[in-house]
Amino acid sequence: MKNFNFKTATSTKEATKLFSGRAAFLAGGMTLLPAIKLRLAAYSDLINIKKIKTLSGIKASSKSLKIGSASTHVTVASSKEVIKSIPSLSFLADGIGDPQVRNRGTIGGSIANNDPAADYPSACLALNAIIHTSKRKIPADKFFKGMFETDLKKGELIEAIEFEIPEKSSYAKFPNPASRYAIVGVYIAKLKKEVRVAITGASSSVYRSKELEAALTNNFSASAINNINISSADLNSDIHASEDYRAHLIKVMAQKAVSNC
């Protein structure tokens, strides 16, 4: 680890003001610190955002569920509001990594990082989320740009994530046995106006599957997927899973998710 300045902000305003040069916001540090320790990244300044009160808290209305960006995975997993309004989201958070990671890692850090195998980005897409930042509100559809790439500008801080409360939803994940990230994760949500299917782990970035959405819009049942042929083009292939296996898993996980809805 190379030396850096450690600064703690107590308000969003202070955090964005402190952000200058080669700086990074530090939330749970579960992604950032290993990268620094492995010397894959180096910063002049780390700005601790965990002391900013407005970044925590979970609020549910009849239409949406708003989660402060600094909420840890364990907070989301065990929140009564989340379990009541979107139980699949609690289930997702409970399946991230291991207890240590869930105790420190945050929802804001997860989506800011946009790991192609992370779980939360699929929830954001499927639940038509709005990302509230220090500058603006970004719809999830515009937020996730590509592998480890988001629409966030330099020094822009995620404040909260607002999810639409679905009629039904479910998340099915086939974890990488080593890291427990998703080899394939499928988030299915039946919203008021539409059915959304978001897929993580399978490609270079989280994406919505138009063909699964179309099939499920017609007939929201596992059998609707039976005859769909998922193409393996554009899917990841690595030592953990070939593109064909991932394509197969998308279907299996989608069926599982629909059945569990």
Place this chain on the structure above:
Amino acid sequence: MASLIGSKVERKEDKKFLTGKGRYTADINLAHQTYAYFVRSTHARAKITNVDISKAKKAPGVIKIFTGDDIAREKIGGLIAGWKIVSQDGKDMKVPNHPPLAKDSVNYVGDHIAVVIAESLEEARNAAELVNVSYKILKAIVDTGNAMQSDTIHEGIDNNLCFDFILGDKKKTEESFSTADKIIKLDLRNNRLIPNAMEPRACIGDYNSSSDELTLYTTSQNPHLSRLVLSAFGGIHPEHKFRVVAPDVGGGFGSKIYAYAEDAVTAWASKKIERPVKWVAERSESFLSDCHGRDHITHVELAIKNDGKITGLKVDTIANIGAYASLFATVTPTYLYAPLILGLYDIPSAFINVKAVFTNTAPVDAYRGAGRPEATYLIERIVHKAANEIGMDQAEFRRKNFVDKFPHQQCLVHNIDSGDYKAHLDKALEISDYKNFKNRKSESAKNGKLRGIGFSTYIEACGIAPSAVVMSIGCGVGLWESAEVRFNATGNVSVFSGAHSHGQGHDTTFAQIVGDRLGVAIENIEVIHGDTDKGPFGMGTYGSRSLAVGGSAIAKACDKIIEKGKKVAAHMLEGKPEDIDFKDGDFILRSSNKKKTISEIAFACYLPGQFGDAKSPLPPGVEPGLKETSFYDPVNFSFPAGSHICEVEVDQNTGETKVVKYTAVDDFGTIINPMIVEGQVHGGIVQGIGQALYENSHYDDSGQLTTASYMDYTMPRADNFPQIKIDYTTTPATSNPLGSKGCGEAGAIAAPPAVMNAVIDAIGTDVSMPATAEKVWSAIKKNGYKKAAA
């Protein structure tokens, strides 16, 4: 007094470990300490054309940078392979020089090029980034199967062949095959594993220029052996002025047997700069540069008669030993492997050929089980296949072929002293409820799962290594063990062992032996190990040898104490030594029933004047003091055996396999502490399940290790395992005074074939280790779902 043998005494050492008070090498910090960081090769195979340290030298905090040229100039010797193997053409094996810092070429990713020593670790690391190595990159040789057909890695070692070893009677075996009713064939891969001890390797070299003494603190399973190797072959420092300390060590599994480059370099560098030099591995360095395990490709054939009797076994193995021949690397795929291929079956003829090859991968050496898991895997897999092919029940087929008279001279090497194989198989069948497996299978089918059952009836050879036996088969070095039992004047006991505990619980088990033999309370016994300045020369801990060999040495030393005690007691009680009985810590004169406690005897031995009388309590000719040493060389290996039965459920949609039931019934001979044994068995089994389903060390074609972190290398976790049911049967070993056989590796040896046979039983087709979800899914897809479900 209740016997301490067989009692679940709580581990004396647990308090410190569980409260974070263990003292590991990394916890040791010395005055004026410096920090070492190694510059490692980023290429699997390359010529080093230049190592430019000019920039790095000037970086803040840098004290000194050493390269391969410095090591060569000072004539520091290379790391050695401890056993010479002779090839079938009568020629000695070929091994390359393995300098602690590479000079002209690097041969695996992680190979050592230079060491930067600085005032802080951060500064050492920063400077290491400034060392500029120029390479001429060559094509990496990675694949075990193709290594012999590839470019020569080490000059003069044609076909990358270290040795071409044979064992057995070829002619007799061919005859068995020509008269067989059926020949079963199988091609197997024993996957390469990374040991992953919880504590990464670490060492501190500490040279004292005033006394010319060198101390090396290191994460070693055998400090005396490390000292010997570094002194005799490395020329680092003369043995009598060289102290090696292995303090608390957090797991080894074999990977900490060897003296590594880092040990040699930190020790030597400390002499050069006259300051302590500390190095602690980062986890990624552990992945890259700890010796890996297994990595065999094997073709096996079994000759059987129609009635199920096995008559012959033929094995061809290519063993990948990595870039260099590490300390035990040549003995592991030969003497620890080849004699064990017969399993616990009465097979009249066998022949095996092992070719060991060099590749551009990390050195491969002994890893929990060392050779025996590889042997057990091939025999148990082919026995499973044979029983299936002739349509015989798995248990029945095994029973029919079990050795059932002891001692039994096998057709290869071993003479098995004792065992009762039917006993542990029957017990395992009962505990696992074998007869109702069919019901469980249809229950699973209702949930869309394929259920399979797999057996592993195994044997292993522990207590390495009786000199007489190993020398008779041309294997150079016997591995005896030492112990010193030292009474202190106040009646408590210090026990010095040449074995080394790094998770095995010796502090407790050894104390139980001493307590039982000498009638001393456990809390008054301290077991001391891991410091060449404290105890006598010892061989260390590996190969499930500590109890059978090290424990026996302790028992022998205790017996000598009793013998001397009898002389002293007789003198004090005015009788003859032969009229003294020793029981529960008391020396009793039979005729008068008068007694002296062992603590009184100890006191008298050390402070004879204190008795006040004119007469000394010591008889004429008996020296003061009460301390005895034993060097114990066993008469034979010990042969633990057992029956493991595994049931798995396979999700045919995803290919995911779950072990749902696991039963282990083992015969470890006499058990001293059942609780510790249970822990060892659990640990071994989960490591074995890890090999079967999860773990794999993978190099890509360019020789980069693609599984170099826990993000990619699947270490199994608690939720991957079911409750494991454990039980024992007992036939005491006749080869050592304790009757113990060894238990540390059994689980890792038995489990892989038990799991794989279960997977294959479930899906009805072959699959290689690790049976990952994708591999199983592909196998099912290729073979057809229907057949699998049938």
